[in-house]
Amino acid sequence: MNIKQIEKIVAPPPVHYVGDGFRVHNFIPSTPGLDMRRMDPFILLDYNSKHFFPPSDRPRGVSVHPHKGFETVTIAYKGGVAHHDSSGGGGVIGEGEVQWMTAGAGVLHKEYHESNFSKAGGYFHMAQLWVNLPAAHKLTPPKYQHITKDKIVKVALPGQAHALLIAGEYLGHKGPASTFSPILFMNVVLAAGQQTQLNLIEGDTTALVVVEGSIEINESQTAGTDHFILMERKGETFSLRANDDAIVLVMSGQPLNEPIAAQGPFVMNTRAELMEAYEEFRTGKFGYLEE
């Protein structure tokens, strides 16, 4: 097993708001060195670090917007996200839950703080990752995978740590989410002082987000809360040691190595397909959804 080294540790960039409910640090693609090509198959990562939202009668969020050609993966660490779409679907992503939405051929949706959370106010902490779809599956019918806590697979790791596996295979276990290309997506949970070893696939795009606590990687470099770590493609194995109780989001995916034409909420392979997506949106092909 060859050591996988750190390529880059990124401190959380200044926040911006998506709508009025998502106060996010954008790591992918706007951070230098984390563009869509390098991060293939990951297109975007918006990370809402833990933030207190005061009570509000009107749920904060982001109003009606389309997506086409990829998947959005939303993970709620604190607080809840409600969503509604143009096919009449909707639901709540509760604390500790994940929504894996395949936009595929196109959806229209809106995303808000869950209404009880919104009324009470509280800490909100979430991440949304956009995973590209292979060209062969870009027009797959839209669907949701609502991954509740009981579906997430607990995997024992060396050194008493454990992983909460959402997608992909790890140490003989299989995560609940189905994906269109090989993706590993999991949270690694370490108590203070614990050290563990991860073995991933050489050549994949591998990155970490320190969601809680702080960690030391390969017994050399420390990354604090809300920091993003890009690992080299080379190598397979690396160690994580928790300086204090830590949760580390791990994403690793096989690059698609296909042309990317991305603009706004659409991720296609060619400029012509992008234009087509805008035209479909303009002419109501994604359906109708009330603001």
Ligand code: MN
């Ligand atoms: Mn959206």
